[in-house]
Amino acid sequence: MSFKKNLDYVHLSKYFYTTSIVLTIAGIICLSLFGLNYSVDFKAGSNVDISLSKPLTADQVKPILKQIGAEDGVISAGKDRMTIRFPATLSEDNDKKLKDEVLKLDDKASFEVNTVDPEMAKELARNAMWSVLFASIGIIIYVSIRFEWRFAIAAIVALLHDAFLVISVFSLLRLEVDLTFITAVLTIIGYSINDTIVIFDRIRENLRFGKQKTRQDLINLVNQSIAQTIMRSIYTALTVFVAAFFLFLLGGESIRMFSLAMVIGLLFGAYSSIFIASPLWFALKSRQKNKTAKAA
Incomplete structure (x- = not known):
């Protein structure tokens, strides 16, 4: 499709960086003012x-x-x-x-x-934080070994961005946070890293078959890689989104917050994989190119 080939994703990313920064600041303010509406799972x-x-x-x-x-x-x-x-x-x-x-x-x-009881509530909250931390560390190690450290940093920033915005939305709307919400956040991380890895894999593949001598060459490579994978990412996210949306509408009360967190997280995940993770890798990689050029 022609619109994909002509779209400069790297250039557009600065607008999405600004949007994400504004949303993150708003989330920090919201969490500072309201906190989270913990369920009995995390409160005595x-x-x-x-x-x-x-x-x-x-x-x-x-x-x-x-x-x-x-x-x-x-x-x-x-x-x-x-x-x-x-x-x-x-x-x-x-x-x-x-x-x-x-x-x-x-x-x-x-x-x-x-x-x-109070001790159990503290333990559950502590274990929830550890689970997210260990998942993030595991992703960093895997992506660093499979690709390189720049990919790992870009991926983890995108994942933390997705998780934090979902938490911020729940804080703003005063929605209940329970153990199923933590499960949803970890599931969102899984889907988000899947989309991100698909694009990263195409970037790595294109790196092998082309020589990137200038910054513009690198921009063209990122734009091309995103264009080649964007429809797959959208279709994958849309398929799961539809399932999660109808689970939210028609599912039982016990999985409603899980489904809602999935619906919100899938939207942020698809957005961050395209407009945050890949352009962030480009920013890190272009610095390496600039240092190499100066050294030469």
Whole structure:
């Protein structure tokens, strides 16, 4: 397609760098102001999910919380589902009283109670951070061995960019962050590195069959490599995006945040692979060319 051949991706990247920097700064401000809306997976306390056969309002349930001495419980009511989050662990007696009273309002209601103590919450949060760190280190090592260190730096910057923007969106929208969200972030990293490696592999292949004497030669090589792989990257991301989008619309409540994180992350991943990772490699590689030219 002609538009791909004529498009100067390296030149356009400066606009996308600016966009990404603005989004990153906005994300940092958002996280500083609001933080993350952690689920019970990462906070001590109890989380009660109630599946309802008829709609119930928060006002109908608040008196029950007063009866059991848990007025600090936060109620989120939906059409056929209600979630009550307690900052403290719910005792067995209070758990039973809550269920009995709710069943008086809806005798077909079903309950799912998740309880996390403070030490477990800290351990889960710590393990989540380690998992992302180890995944990043593994990618750096693999790409450095398979390609070169410049590819590794470009890839990891793009991956951290994707993960951070997804986290920022969840912070801004006050969406719940749980263990499935961490799984989604790691999955996004996997898909993003796949797209990036496809383009990097084509760049490496084109490097073998051409001589890049000037900076413009290098620009042409990057633009050509992206043009040759862009439709594959778009089709791959679009296929997974459609699946994740319909999982978000039609899937159960337990995987909704996972699906939403995937939808957002896939968009950022496709964007960063094309407009961030490859041009960043070019920036690093062109410095090497400039140093070599000066030395000569």
